Amino acid sequence: MRAQVIVLAGPSGAGKSRLARRIAERWGLSILRLDDFYKSGGDPTLPVITVGANAGIVDWDHPDSWLPEDAMAALTALCREGRAQVPVYDIAHDGRTGWQELDLGGAGYFLAEGIFAQDIVAGCRDAGMLAAAYCVTQRPIVTFWRRLTRDLKERRKPPLVLLRRGLDLMRGQRRVVADAVAKGCVQVTPHEGYAAVAALLGTPTRAPRG
Numbered sequence: 001m002r003a004q005v006i007v008l009a010g011p012s013g014a015g016k017s018r019l020a021r022r023i024a025e026r027w028g029l030s031i032l033r034l035d036d037f038y039k040s041g042g043d044p045t046l047p048v049i050t051v052g053a054n055a056g057i058v059d060w061d062h063p064d065s066w067l068p069e070d071a072m073a074a075l076t077a078l079c080r081e082g083r084a085q086v087p088v089y090d091i092a093h094d095g096r097t098g099w100q101e102l103d104l105g106g107a108g109y110f111l112a113e114g115i116f117a118q119d120i121v122a123g124c125r126d127a128g129m130l131a132a133a134y135c136v137t138q139r140p141i142v143t144f145w146r147r148l149t150r151d152l153k154e155r156r157k158p159p160l161v162l163l164r165r166g167l168d169l170m171r172g173q174r175r176v177v178a179d180a181v182a183k184g185c186v187q188v189t190p191h192e193g194y195a196a197v198a199a200l201l202g203t204p205t206r207a208p209r210g
Contacts, residue, residue: 023111054164
């Protein structure tokens with residue numbers, strides 16, 4: 001293997017992307033964004049919410065809404081060859097808009113983050129590709145607020161839909177975290193996750209707050 005992956009899982013809005021950026025900037029690592037492996041909006045196999053106020057809309061928080069086999073293929077190429085072709089996913093266009101090459105530049109580690117990241121932990125571990133796996137989490141109300149403000153800013157859905165869906169996800173956050181832990185992730189706050197990666201990479205740096 002030329003490289004190993006550090007997996008960052010966790011609920012939507014928990015701070016995975018922000019933590020990944022901080023780590024990448026500090027150590028010069030590449031980031032594989034697993035959310036780019038979502039299915040396109042017109043895919044007939046997309047799961048649909050069947051109960052509650054949001055019944056009838058696509059459930060983008062269900063694992064059947066993404067393509068784990070494609071994600072594992074990219075992860076394998078990155079670990080074995082140091083580069084891979086990865087999709088470019090545009091929420092505004094509701095699907096893939098192209099491809100780009102992700103090159104690790106010779107680094108021995110890279111990051112993979114996304115809300116379904118826990119589902120690739122076992123496969124990566126079995127293949128000898130896993131360096132570490134963390135589930136990033138914060139208090140449910142903090143995650144709810146960060147997710148809502150992000151989604152409103154990006155206009156992902158009508159405000160009322162985002163509010164209702166956000167409340168449902170907040171109530172289910174403990175279940176999401178428990179699932180990630182059961183699949184091999186270590187539960188951490190963003191601060192703890194940064195410190196854990198610093199220890200893994202052998203850099204005696206102090207984890208900043210925030």
